[in-house]
Amino acid sequence: AHGDPGTYGWSQARSEVQFYNSGTERSRAAWEYVLSFTLLNPPSAQESPAVYIESFGVNIPIQPLFKDSRRPFNPPLKVIDPAFVVKNIGQMTALPGSENIITVTFSTNVPLNAGMILCLSGFNDGIPAQDSADTPMLNASSLLVDQPLALYTSDVTTTPGTASWDYDILQFKITENTIEFQEYKFMIRIKNPSIPQDYKRVSMATLSGILISKVEMDPDLSNADGIYAPFRILEMVLRVRKIGQSTPFPGAENTLTVTFSPNLDIDVELAVSITISGLTGSITPDYTGRPLMCDTGCADQCETIACDPSTKCCSDRPDVRGRSATCADGVRRCATLPAEEERTPCDPSFFSGANWFQASGTLVFLIVKDFSTADETAVSFTLRNSLSAQPARALSIKSRFRNNTESLTAPQPLVNDQSWPPLLVEAPRFLRAYAAQRSSSPCSLNTLTVTLALNIPVVPGGAITISGISGIEPVQSPGTPKCMIDFLQLLPECSVDLAAAGLYETATFGTRGMYRFP
Secondary structure: OOOOOOOOEEEOOOOEEEOOOOOOOOOOOOOOOOOOOOOOOOOOOEOOOOOEEEEOOOOEEEEEOOOOOOOOOOOOOOEOOOOEEEEEEEEOOOOOOOEEEEEEEEEEOOOOOOOOEEEEEOOOOOOOOOOOEEEEOEEOOOOOOOOEOOOEEEOOOOOEOEEEEOOOEEEEEEOOOOOOOOOEEEEEEEEOOOOOEOOOOOEEEEOOOOOOOOEEOEEOOOOOOOOOOOOOEOOOOEEEEEEEEOOOOOOOEEEEEEEEEEOOOEOHHHOOEEEEEOOOOOOOOOEEEEOOEOOOOOOOHHHOOOEEOOOOEEOOOOOOOOOOOOOOOOOOOOOOOOOHHHOOOOOHHHEOOEEEEOOOOEEEEEEOOOEOOOOOEEEEEEEEOOOOOEOOOOOEEEEEEOOOOEEEEEEEEOEEOOOOOOOOEOOOOEEEEEEEEOOOOOOOOOOEEEEEEEOOOOOOOOOOOOOOOOOOOOOOOOOOOOOOOOHHHHOOOOOOOOOOHHHHHOOOOOOOOOOOOO
């Protein structure tokens, strides 16, 4: 009549549990008896109700059932409100148009049963951007190996390791029971929008089983610019962009060094190109695929030539006669490079060969390795200066991506080096021009020595005329003058490229007679 031993009776209408002493012996006074029974908690939260106990047979009036003081935070029949304890969401990059990875971490204060549906919404402000389709849910611990997680399945196609996705709602089923307070993490791959935007307020909820109301997730705001918050897209800019040159001499081979750094990491898969515009006036013809390089100024040559820091150029070695010479103003910058540990790194392997377009004054090259925001990089290229004077140029730099089909950064002005502004070209001039003679005696054969240095190469057939030589008699047997030119003076190793030695030996010196010039 009272049921089988080890069982109890339950009346849902009266909310009562009854059990009987089914043995043949009396219970013992003052002994503790512990018994347990199982009930199914209600689906909604509730506080612990007042529970009572009474005894029949041995009549004990009804009295409150005291709650176990050893478990004050878990009183009987207290049902907590199901909730997400952890609900984090972040992304890998805020680069516009880039491939991106969204990472979700969640845990709940109650176990979630297999078959329950979870929904993340608000990625696109409630507007689906595409028809719903399955997208892989990847193992966050295996970023380089796109390993699907068997814990999830699409709620539409039931394909393991996927979720349904329309760029606004991500929805999936759980394939096995979860453990309360244990964190679960997964990733999905997406393509970022192409225009800047603030991060999206993404919400999370369960749609079946134990219902957890929609709640806003916690975005990753660890960066001041919020670049790790979901779908945060920043305008791509070059935060560092500087340029300088090695020489202002007309017709000289000029090394231009550009330094830049992006505000966002650049993935090599984006096929980003860098364009420098405004390099007009150079006489270098078009070229393609010329390797970029690292500029050392004259540092290597200045190992044997003293560097004058006051003039920022390499000074001449003593000439063959033992006389010392001073550095001509502006010959070439040299050891103005900072110490190795302070120098901007230069790594041409980040870039492809450069293409040069003379008519438009444009240089274009590609980024061929992943480029980090920490990679402030200096790289150099050469152009030949104009043969005539010109002012420094106002240059700009921009970037495009996806094989030059989409704009990544708008043109930004390059900051010119104040001492060595790019493509500033001086007017042709003599850097040195002075004369001395051997004899001041009347009627004696005299030798005049002329020392010259120019800031421009002397071309074949070019004439150098020395005038104002008056009051002297021509040589009785005129002939072709022999110019014994001291090329250690005229052509210091760190100077611009002046003419080859033979060009000076065929130059003419005036037309009113031949004079001997050693």
